[in-house]
Amino acid sequence: MSNSEYIKPTLIGLSPADLGNAFAALGVPEKARRMRSAQVWNWLYARGSAGIDQMTTLSKELRGQLAESHSLARPEIVTEQVSSDGTRKWLLRLLPDKPGGQGPLIETVYIPEPSRGTLCLSSQVGCTLTCTFCHTGTQKLVRNLSPGEIVGQIMLARDRIGDWVGVEADDPTGLPEVERKITNIVLMGMGEPLYNFEHVRDAMAIASASDGLAFSKRRITLSTSGVVPEIPRWGEEANTMLAISLHAVRDELRDELVPINRKWPIAELLEACRQYPSLSNAKRITFEYVMLKDVNDSISDAKELVRLLKGIPAKINLIPFNPWPGAPYECSTWEQIETFAEVVNRAGYASPVRSPRGRDIMAACGQLKSESVKKRASELRTEVSVS
Numbered sequence: 477m478s479n480s481e482y483i484k485p486t487l488i489g490l491s492p493a494d495l496g497n498a499f500a501a502l503g504v505p506e507k508a509r510r511m512r513s514a515q516v517w518n519w520l521y522a523r524g525s526a527g528i529d530q531m532t533t534l535s536k537e538l539r540g541q542l543a544e545s546h547s548l549a550r551p552e553i554v555t556e557q558v559s560s561d562g563t564r565k566w567l568l569r570l571l572p573d574k575p576g577g578q579g580p581l582i583e584t585v586y587i588p589e590p591s592r593g594t595l596c597l598s599s600q601v602g603c604t605l606t607c608t609f610c611h612t613g614t615q616k617l618v619r620n621l622s623p624g625e626i627v628g629q630i631m632l633a634r635d636r637i638g639d640w641v642g643v644e645a646d647d648p649t650g651l652p653e654v655e656r657k658i659t660n661i662v663l664m665g666m667g668e669p670l671y672n673f674e675h676v677r678d679a680m681a682i683a684s685a686s687d688g689l690a691f692s693k694r695r696i697t698l699s700t701s702g703v704v705p706e707i708p709r710w711g712e713e714a715n716t717m718l719a720i721s722l723h724a725v726r727d728e729l730r731d732e733l734v735p736i737n738r739k740w741p742i743a744e745l746l747e748a749c750r751q752y753p754s755l756s757n758a759k760r761i762t763f764e765y766v767m768l769k770d771v772n773d774s775i776s777d778a779k780e781l782v783r784l785l786k787g788i789p790a791k792i793n794l795i796p797f798n799p800w801p802g803a804p805y806e807c808s809t810w811e812q813i814e815t816f817a818e819v820v821n822r823a824g825y826a827s828p829v830r831s832p833r834g835r836d837i838m839a840a841c842g843q844l845k846s847e848s849v850k851k852r853a854s855e856l857r858t859e860v861s862v863s
């Protein structure tokens with residue numbers, strides 16, 4: 477499809493109210509707008525309809541009118557890589573905002589396992605924050621994704637892996653043996669989702685609506701570097717699962733690794749976590765901890781981590797550092813990661829080691845950067861959860 481076909485605004489990502497307004501603009505009487513919006517919503521999110529002309533519960537005339545002003549465009553696939561283990565990575569070009577323009581690039585990753593499949597979404601092009609170990613943080617161009625661009629990543633992934641009723645994947649490599657191929661969503665791609673609060677919230681409302689994409693909020697995880705004031709607001713307005721990029725247990729070091737810590741230090745961040753609504757053993761906060769050799773990987777760091785998290789229903793995700801050209805860190809040795817994990821285990825946490833995913837296509841959540849020359853290899857993540 478050429479870019480010019482993408483110019484019409486897409487219906488994907490519009491709230492029911494926005495859809496109602498679109499029908500109002502077409503002269504649909506007020507009392508019929510709600511029903512029309514619900515019909516479009518059903519075609520879009522329950523059936524994965526790829527064309528307005530397929531929406532046969534709308535009259536032919538109305539379909540024609542709607543297609544004059546709107547499209548169902550998803551982001552455009554620049555490359556699709558399918559790993560031998562089934563991991564898929566898409567380099568996507570966002571729709572241009574003016575005729576003849578070229579939208580910026582983002583990445584979306586799908587990680588299948590036998591009984592589940594996780595889709596890792598980007599929330600921004602680049603990131604305004606500058607965590608020193610993160611490649612996305614070095615990207616200059618930054619803009620927020622719209623709700624349609626966030627939901628569009630889910631739609632596109634579902635198209636490609638045949639996750640709609642009656643649709644087959646072009647390439648079934650490694651897909652889970654369950655009915656739904658995408659069971660979990662993580663906001664761990666490019667960007668800081670809490671700095672694009674409204675759009676991410678509105679997109680997740682569509683993702684979790686029972687008449688929308690119908691993902692349980694328990695299966696949606698937002699990862700944040702620690703935008704403390706937005707955490708209670710996210711709890712109130714979205715209340716998905718939460719992951720915190722902790723990475724250091726002392727403010728001095730965290731100030732350096734995750735500079736947002738200078739604004740909102742560890743104690744404030746953990747207090748916001750304690751207050752997060754409806755935490756329980758079944759609903760824990762995930763703390764992400766990237767393993768950096770001789771920087772944050774000592775036994776005393778591990779002990780302090782356990783001490784800090786006491787009383788918070790938590791999981792700990794140890795992430796081997798994924799190096800990139802010019803990165804000022806190395807990944808901890810495997811031995812050191814195991815030693816670190818052992819301390820955490822002894823404190824009552826179990827540590828199932830996940831096998832490396834998508835290595836051959838260099839896919840990994842949280843370390844995405846769209847320029848292809850700057851891609852780098854993925855590493856495995858070690859998930860440590862309370863037993």
Ligand code: SAH
Pocket residue numbers: 603607609610611663664665666667668669699700701720721764766795796797798799841842843
């Ligand atoms: N901005 C959000 C979400 C995107 S980053 C956040 O920071 O939480 C998702 C995860 O990937 C974060 O935990 C981030 O710290 C981690 N990450 C970033 N770069 C990495 C790298 N080079 N190696 C390993 N993990 C990395």
Ligand code: SF4
Pocket residue numbers: 603604605606607610611612613665666667668701721
């Ligand atoms: Fe941004 Fe997250 Fe990367 Fe930090 S780790 S620069 S917050 S994407």
